[in-house]
Amino acid sequence: MKSQPGLAMASSQETSTSMKSCAKLVFQTSALLLVLVAFQPVIFASVDDAQAFALQAAEPYVKQGFQVREDYWGGDLGSGEKKAVRQQLFKGNEYWFWLGTEVDKAKVSVHVYDSDGKLAEEPDGWEKGHFAGAHVIPKATGSYFIIVSVEESPEDRTHWALVYGFR
Amino acid sequence: MIPLTRYLKLGVGVFCALALCAGAAQAPQHINIKQLSTRVEDVVVPLPNEIFGALNKLGTVNWKQHVRSDKGPNFTERPRIALLLGTVIADGFIAVQAEDADTVKDIGQRVLALAKGIGVGNSITPHAKAIVEAADKRNWENVRRELDRTQNSVQQAMNEVHDEKLSQLVSLGGWLRGTEVLTSVVKEHFSSDGAELLHQPDLLSYFQTRLQAMPEFNLPIIRQIQDALVEVKPLIDVGDRRIPPESVKKVNEITTRLGHGIVTRD
Numbered sequence: 001m002k003s004q005p006g007l008a009m010a011s012s013q014e015t016s017t018s019m020k021s022c023a024k025l026v027f028q029t030s031a032l033l034l035v036l037v038a039f040q041p042v043i044f045a046s047v048d049d050a051q052a053f054a055l056q057a058a059e060p061y062v063k064q065g066f067q068v069r070e071d072y073w074g075g076d077l078g079s080g081e082k083k084a085v086r087q088q089l090f091k092g093n094e095y096w097f098w099l100g101t102e103v104d105k106a107k108v109s110v111h112v113y114d115s116d117g118k119l120a121e122e123p124d125g126w127e128k129g130h131f132a133g134a135h136v137i138p139k140a141t142g143s144y145f146i147i148v149s150v151e152e153s154p155e156d157r158t159h160w161a162l163v164y165g166f167r
Numbered sequence: 168m169i170p171l172t173r174y175l176k177l178g179v180g181v182f183c184a185l186a187l188c189a190g191a192a193q194a195p196q197h198i199n200i201k202q203l204s205t206r207v208e209d210v211v212v213p214l215p216n217e218i219f220g221a222l223n224k225l226g227t228v229n230w231k232q233h234v235r236s237d238k239g240p241n242f243t244e245r246p247r248i249a250l251l252l253g254t255v256i257a258d259g260f261i262a263v264q265a266e267d268a269d270t271v272k273d274i275g276q277r278v279l280a281l282a283k284g285i286g287v288g289n290s291i292t293p294h295a296k297a298i299v300e301a302a303d304k305r306n307w308e309n310v311r312r313e314l315d316r317t318q319n320s321v322q323q324a325m326n327e328v329h330d331e332k333l334s335q336l337v338s339l340g341g342w343l344r345g346t347e348v349l350t351s352v353v354k355e356h357f358s359s360d361g362a363e364l365l366h367q368p369d370l371l372s373y374f375q376t377r378l379q380a381m382p383e384f385n386l387p388i389i390r391q392i393q394d395a396l397v398e399v400k401p402l403i404d405v406g407d408r409r410i411p412p413e414s415v416k417k418v419n420e421i422t423t424r425l426g427h428g429i430v431t432r433d
Contacts, residue, residue: 067311070319071211084200086210088370091363092221111194119196141221143210143369145200166217 047074050161053100057131058163061096066165074161077150085146085162089138097164099132099148106153108160110134113145120144210373212338214318215257215345216311218364219264222352225361230265233348234258236273239430245285246384249333250429252281252321253340259298259314261348263307271302271310278317285333287324291317332384335377339392340429342374347426350419357412365418368404371396388428395421 051072058068073085089095099110110132114120122135136144150158222228235258242248255277262270275298282291294317301309318337325334346365353361378393399421402414 067216067308067315069211069214070315073211086369088210088213088367090213090218090221091360092224093217109194113198113200115200117198117200119194119198121194141363141366145198147198166220 047076047159047161049102050074050100050159051163053102053130054098054161054163055100057098057100057133058096058165061098061165065167066094066096067167068163068165072161072163073148074159076157076159077148078157079150079153082147082149083160085148087144087146087164089136089141089144091138091141093138093166095136095138095164095166097134097136097146097162099160099162101130101150101153101158101160103153103155103158104130106130106155106158107151108132108158109149109151110162111147112136113147114140115143115145117145210370212342212370212373214260214315215341215348216260216263216314218345218349219260221364222349222361223264225358226356228264228352230261231267233261233351234265234267234270235261236270237430238273238277240432241280241284242432244386245330245333246336246381246386246389247429248281248284249325249336250340250388252278252285253318253337253342254344254426254429255281256314256318256337257341257344257348259317260311260345263310263314266305266307268302268305272299275299275302282317282321285325285330286328287321290320290324294320332377332381335374336381336384339374339377342370343392343422343425343429346418347422350415350422353415354412354419357415359409362410362412362415365403365410365415366405368400371400371403375400387433388425391428392425395425 051074054072055068058066062068075083077083097110097112099108101108107127107129108131109127111119111125112121112134120136120138122137125134126132134146138144146162148160148162150160219228219230239251242251255274259271259274259278262274275295278298279288279291279295282288294313297313298310298317301307301313318341322334322337325331325337349361349364353364375393375396378389378396381389399418402418403410405414
């Protein structure tokens, strides 16, 4: 029985093509993995990372008796964008709100207003690059608005997280 | 020659100016909340101990009389378990205020059993253990933190499996129990500052909106809570006016009735 060279050749070509595809796939996957490893902090950065920074800002206040809530707000904002979050505060308590982002060249701010839109924070609030804090001793029990802002950032979108503590 | 004191004054002035520059940038004194171009996020529901902390500052509270440790029935309906779970976590905070270690430990176990009942037991096991350990050492700060973590872990686990509505019921259960105790304390020793702690209209609206979006939870207790919130709203949504003793008493009656409904089988 004669061999069928055409068929054999086709088969060999298929094998060769398949091997080339396989090598190409391995190469592409490796390259992708390398890129992922190299840019891992940027690609996988998340609101959780931002939360870790917000909690870092809160750390010194825990020693002063502030109970930091496990719950937090988070998201991402472009440079110059703001977000308002609403929070029920109780007269008699003292609150600190801490904002953080993992983008260390970003500048963020946080300010607190009462339900009439009047600035309600104490003058000892601060902004230090990718951290900010606002201190409130509510004059009345009710809803307050916490305005978070990414003032500047080298990233298109900057993750942020806001945590708060009270005593 | 400039005297040393003048140098010092100048130095202090420069330091203060620099400190101000390094501090917060000047924020506008007033903003128009209604015209905020940004979307306003939902409220974070305060923990019961946030309210209890404020209440404590108004005078001594006999927390022991509010401690509740009865185990209650075992429900099979998940919304009922979620409501009860929130209530039991709030009971944990009350037991911490009362520094009642035995009740705290019972509550730790009860929370774990309820969490298992809605399929999120795994995320709670370490916290339940930590609650018991901290209660044994009478480390109340750690118990508070673990109760907060417990609630947070339960809700995160629920959100991960898209059970956000159950997660909201946990918050609601805690808020109702907290409000029941708050009104009970203020009713006994009335003060305007104590009554003002009830001024939470946005929180109440938040719960109303959430309950309206749960038509699938067609249970008597859910309908009772919905009706009750309609009753409570005008009593606490008083603007700049003070909340009178009668309103506190009425809210206490309503929340006590609901609290009984949450822990009792229909």
